[in-house]
Amino acid sequence: MARRTITVHQVRALLSGVRRGGVDIVPLLQAAQIPPLLLGDARARVTTAQFIRLFHALYALTDDEFLGLGPQPSRPGTFAMMCQASLHCRDLGAAMERGVRFYGLFPGGPDLLLERGGPEWGAHQAGEEAAFIVRNDFTAEEERFLAECLVIIWHRLCSWLIGRRIALRWATFAFPPPPYADEYQQLFGCPVRFGAERTGAGFAAHHLGAPLVRDEADLALMLRRAPFELLSRRAYGTTVAEQVRRALVRALGDSPRLPELGETAARLAVSPATLRRRLAADGTSYKELKDTVRRDAAIVGLAEGDEPIAELAARLGFSEDTAFHRAFRRWTGTTPGAYRLLSHDPGAAPEGPATGAS
Known part of the structure; x- marks a missing residue:
């Protein structure tokens, strides 16, 4: 299942309260298995598991339900x-x-x-x-x-x-x-x-x-x-965009080939034109949803698994490793190999001037 990923800007925002208090955030990031270097890249994203670990580390440090973000702390409970x-x-x-x-x-x-x-x-x-x-x-x-x-x-x-x-x-x-x-x-x-x-x-x-x-x-x-x-978007009914995303996630689990818009429209019992219109009303498109499902699956696979990169690329529907590397750099600003290295060893330094080995 391709879980959603979280932009590094939200990681920075979550840390902003303790940073205001002068706390060294590097140990917090390392405890969450988030590479500190990622905070410098505006395109970087982290997994839900990493974000949750960071939240727990902050909660333990601050003893505050608002994690140091508010003008006054909120006592646990x-x-x-x-x-x-x-x-x-x-x-x-x-x-x-x-x-x-x-x-x-x-x-x-x-x-x-x-x-x-x-x-x-x-x-x-x-x-x-x-x-x-x-x-x-x-x-x-x-x-x-x-x-x-x-x-x-x-x-x-x-x-x-x-x-x-x-x-x-x-x-x-x-x-x-x-x-x-x-x-x-x-x-x-x-x-x-x-x-x-x-x-x-x-x-x-x-x-x-x-x-x-x-x-x-x-x-x-x-x-x-x-x-x-409560922060997740599960249950209680869904938007059309969420229905499509769920269908794409299921399809990706069954086959590396994601369905075309017409196939998904048929599965949802609407015409392709209607599906395009409803997705536009939700502020997205079919192409964008396919891209984000692949992106999130790639980030989770690299950060939390040890599947060889070539196999991960094939599982996500990329015919060549080079196409996967180009897409991943567009998504995150780094290469799959560098992202995995940093995620598995948050204190590691990237090789080379930009993003490291792939």
């Missing part, structure tokens, strides 16, 4: 208690209100708001739309990343509570586009705007009346895997 307080509410709206009030008890913590309609949306939307708002005036880079994470986690938590994915209508951020702004469409699955007056996300208000379907056992399981259970 705070999020779990908020979930406990909200779990037995009558519906999602009541659960969100209770969660907002819970975090309001902590000075310097997230200043959150559940808004039900509003004049700025127009009279025709009154009562039709709700929004989750982060009201903090986050200005530092690390605080902006925390604001982004708060919107993601609250959206996924709400979807988890009612057992189905809540489709977002919009997401806005009161700061300039970050270096990984093109990742936001994948993260939120809706139109995204930067430089807005406030940070938050809107959704259909009828979700607020949905009953909660989770119990204590479900919560215990989710908390053991938090926050990655």
Whole structure:
């Protein structure tokens, strides 16, 4: 299965809180098996496993659920208690209100708001739309990343509570586009705007009346895997782009030849033109999805496995090693051999002036 990979810009953002405090990040990166040299390459990406290891290393160092990203730390167990307080509410709206009030008890913590309609949306939307708002005036880079994470986690938590994915209508951020702004469409699955007056996300208000379907056992399981259970995009329904990506991932596991657009369209029972149009509405294309599935599979294979590079290239559908090397350099700025060397030995120095041996 080709798991998603994570841009190095998000790795930098995750580290920005401890870097502000003067912490040496090299041991943290090495503990996560992330080559420190990757942080200097804007095209580099890491695996989910590497990112999770980095999160755990930061959590152990900071003893802070916000990993040093916020103006004030959040003591371990705070999020779990908020979930406990909200779990037995009558519906999602009541659960969100209770969660907002819970975090309001902590000075310097997230200043959150559940808004039900509003004049700025127009009279025709009154009562039709709700929004989750982060009201903090986050200005530092690390605080902006925390604001982004708060919107993601609250959206996924709400979807988890009612057992189905809540489709977002919009997401806005009161700061300039970050270096990984093109990742936001994948993260939120809706139109995204930067430089807005406030940070938050809107959704259909009828979700607020949905009953909660989770119990204590479900919560215990989710908390053991938090926050990655919530940061992932699994479950609760999918966009067309996610359906196509899942089909491509399955196909890549069965054969090195990825299906053409027409084959996938037939499998999804739509015409090729309809599939192109729906993917465009999701902010992507069939070619881009094929490319990212191969890219993510290549990075995971090199970072976490020991399959010979020639065999990995053939498994991913490349007829020649040279074609795989060109594609990998375009994806990451380095060669497959250099990426594997650094991933397996994060302290290793690359050979040559650019990217090392392949």
